[in-house]
Amino acid sequence: MTLAKRIAAVAALAAVVALGCTARADQTTDKLKATLQARLPEVQIKSIAKAPIPGLYEVNLGSQMLYSDATGDYVIAGDLVDTKTRSNLSEAHLADLNKVDFASLPLDRAVKVVKGNGSRRMAVFSDPNCPYCKQLETTLKSIDNVTVYTFLYPVLSPDSVTKSKAIWCSTDRAKAWEAWMVDHRPPASTASNCDTTALDKNLALGHGLNVTGTPTIILADGHRLPGAVSADELNGALARAH
Template identity: 30%
Template sequence: MKRIVSAALLGLGWMLSGAVQADAKAVEEALKQNLPTLKPDSVQPSPIPGLYEVMMGAKLFYVSEDGRYLIQGSMVDVKDRKDLTEAKLAGARLTSLDKMGVGQMIVFKPKATKHVAYVFTDIDCGYCRKLHSEIDQYLAQGIEIRYLFFPRSGPNTESYFKAVSVWCAKDRNAAFTKAKKGDTPDRKDCDNPVDEQLALGNAFGANGTPMIITEKGDILPGYVPAAQLVKIMEQQAADQPEPQAAAKK
């Protein structure tokens, strides 16, 4: 009897799973009809019946099951006091950073890495320079700093060319530090990730620098001292489970 019940429940599970997948596929098809240029990475049911999560890179929005109504904003579980949208976005940010790869970043490593922070930076930003002037303090706290370029003035500007030149230098870390002290790097050009990093920062909603992404995928806008940053990251480690995308490599 138990075997019969178990088999029935298993069959029901497969049926429900297939129905969910079919519904998500129908939503995706409806989206294509209404917004043919939209190319979602995934479409999944949201916690609200009849509303679906649509993920595109590091962006998340919600759509009705007929694909007609699109909603942008945060979904909050009032009972549990949890921002469900931000939790999803945090994982998406880490996935995007993971896809870019640490080899496309300028990395300052401590002797023993306890935490990882991604920092979108502008060579000419005052608070970005302040942060890097204290790099030894971050390293002393065991925080590995992974820099990505975000020249706020945009492509083909002085700050942009400085970022490219630093990337193309023989010793990127040394060139980066010199540029942060105000030295203008010798103009160089080569294959570089600056445009990709600028686009990623925009996708994350950057409107200033420095912008710090923690190893949990949360955004900390602006300069955060090393002692404060390590406290934030330790608290996050205690409060939250590891997101799907790995923060440390």
């Protein structure tokens, strides 16, 4: 057998072994997912993969990472930290798993506000009655050169729906949103013939993206920032994502 044929044979054997390992891994994770989902029906398991620690599997719940042995008999709730780098591996991997394709967002269903040259972009899922959302709007007053797309996401109360409809149906949505969130001036009543189906679609979109709290910021690179972050943190994140 020539050297070239030997190399090809070794490569083919390696591919078969790798495929077998992948199949076994899939069977293990599939079985583990079924076991855990049956034993923990109150949570929705999005995915399961091998953890950096041998014999341990990470269980992705969307907003939280759990860790389990291969049988599903034992589960650990908490963050996995690399002591060499002091980095939170759970948080970092969860952020990657929860990345959003910014280009796929239906920005026509958002309230658009341009500040400065608008070169940096971000989207926000926000409820008009959310105090942290109002805090974020105040913070945004000090942020320049950004385009903010706010998806009205009325999840807190029936009044949130009423206010969201009134803002969406305003002649100037951006001005009505800021007037309420920053200056506490209520939007005018909703016209009876105004189409507010965009709000229902926003709710479905948010649920599909696992938006469990407001405000949730989505940066141009797809990463998320939960909560009312500080101006410094937001500026830094916008610079990294730009």
